Amino acid sequence: MSSFVIKSIGNVLNATSLISSKYATKKALNLFASPRKGRYTDAQIPTMQSAFFEELDFNSGSIATYRWVGKNKTILLAHGWESNSSRWSYILSALKAEDYNIVALDAPAHGKSSGRQFNAVLYSECLAIVAKKFKPEVIIGHSVGGMATIFSMHNYNLPFVKKIISLGAPAHFTGVFSRYKTMMGFNCRISDGLDRLVLERFNKPVDYFSAANFSETISAKGLIIHDKKDRIIPYEDALLFANRYKNSELISTTGFGHSLKDKSLIPKIIQFIN
8 A cells, every 4th residue: 555545544534533432433443443455365375285274262253273294393483464374484494494383373363363453462362362372482473473472471370381483573562552553643532442442342551552562471582583773663663672572592683674584594594493
């Protein structure tokens, strides 16, 4: 979506807020939580056809899971916003070569999972269900998949998870929400209204949802990988994790972008897992 279209939508909602700030705010939150991409394209489907597919029940819907069976450690893969499990195709061969038991899931409203709405809290609930079924020793999460992993580890009993690999993950929801508000150019009526809606729906203020803060309670060993020039999630978020996630190490890259799909990182990931 072009910046012109984004600002135009923001202007329309700002104008609407003069008549009904409540209506405009609900529309703004719905827009924020509605992925525009993430369902499988024809080009992505062949990657997933080699996996054993299974759907798990969740909130009157389903979570799509994929398994490549191995005899070594179980690894759970959690993709990010407007993506799906095919994003792991760049690393699958290397993980299979280690004979890992690989599990991936599609987030709510992504891939083949049901739903139209998405947020990190909802994703963390899905992750907990999948984790409790397959009991991974390691979870690898990209972007909001990394944030949701931390939320899940903090809120649910997952003692079998011994290691977490976080790739370009946001450290706190406050930053994500703030960047959305700025991008859309929302006025104070909508910006303040969004904060109130979060409080109403989750019984917690926006600043409560801090993956960096939650990581202080996690005993599983962590590997944080983040690019210094990440244009989606600021590198400062990685520094927050490194400061608060005591049982972790940080690998900083330059030029790999938000996706962090550079193959030079794969040996480091496998070394950490082993």
